Amino acid sequence: MDFNPPRNANLPPRVPRWRLPLLVLAVALVAAFFFLDSRTTLPESEARSAPAEIKAPPPEIQPEIQREVVDGEIRPGDSITTLLGDHLSPQEIHTLAGKSGDIFPLSKICVGQPFKLCLTDGTFERFEYDINRDDQLVIRRDGEEIDIARVPIVYTVETAIIRGTISSSLFEAVAEVGENAELALALADIFAWDIDFIRDIRQGDAFQSLVEKRYRDGIPAGYGKVLAAEFINQGTSYQAFLFQDGDHPPSYYDAEGKSLRKAFLRAPLPFSRISSGFTMRRFHPISKTWRAHPAIDYAAPTGTPIKAVGDGTIVKKGYTKNNGNFIKIRHNATYETLYLHMSKFARGIAQGKRVLQGQVIGYVGSTGLATGPHLCFRMYKNGAPVNPNRVKTASAAPVSKEQLAAFSAAIAPLIEKLAGRTELMARTDLAESPPPPQKQ
Structure with a gap:
């Protein structure tokens, strides 16, 4: 029996008409994918020869400055x-x-x-x-x-008023109000012509001062100028105001413009005690004999600075068995002073040298005939010994007439501040300086 295949047996099955648009779309998408991939993908040979991506090196770490x-x-x-x-x-x-x-x-x-x-x-x-x-x-x-x-030196300066009452000494009174010895020395220097801080001080004496307090990098650094001060000694008030009269150096004057400076200081040591006074008959502790003692002995620790009581010229400087290290100063045609038993002389001190009032000329010691460290201080008037405590000398020149009005105007606010009638204002010397620390 003959087998007859059906017609169109070698043809693929017919695709339904409704599926055709979907098939066309899929083919188009696949073609587009391959087309784009061919444009972005290097051939294998090119890929092998392409340089690797270069990365920036990490930033260099700078060493810290020490x-x-x-x-x-x-x-x-x-x-x-x-x-x-x-x-x-x-x-x-x-x-x-x-x-x-x-x-x-x-x-x-x-x-x-x-x-x-x-x-x-x-x-x-x-x-x-x-x-x-x-x-x-x-x-x-x-x-x-x-x-x-x-x-x-750059300082910040605060002006403050400081008050105190004497119970035993100026040093202790200053310490009791929280200040240091520098202020006591400054006050002693200001009133040195009128007050002997060894012999004249009494319990109940009082002081007040308008002073510059210095700060350096915010830390207390001592005192600047004492602008005004008052010391009440045995009921008598002494006032001092700092003022510069024309081209003259700044100096201290009272409220009437009279200079506090006099020809001689009251004592060559600011703080000490008198171990032996001026007398024409004293039993000498070493020689065990009665003899004149035309001098004042100031007992003080070895090394205490000794000041010239007035301007003058050193006429003698040397050493003797009895006097030890000594200096003699001629102040003018009338007065001379003598300083005995020094431990050493100040730097630069020499015979013939001119010295100024208050200048340190040597230091307390016990050289020569001495039982302990002290200064034997003598004064001569026309060659004869005199008691230094009884010498009265004239003051230096007062404020000039030309500057008197300016002086009165300058001290008026200072007088008010000493009287406590105005508030104290702080000032700063340099704007870039740090402010002073807050008071606790």
């Missing part, structure tokens, strides 16, 4: 070489020494004075040395050069 500040005080044996020798070359130090001559000789740095050494990464940057309470020496590196200069 700054060091060394605070200290000049010690015995210190010199500019011992202080800076580890940071400056010998040639640089030699150059500094040459530059310093007209500014401040480096050989004159004093034991006990503060200094500050600033280093950057261990390298010298700056050296500061306090010459005194007002000025400092600054040595700094400027590139390859080393500069040296004398500059004012």
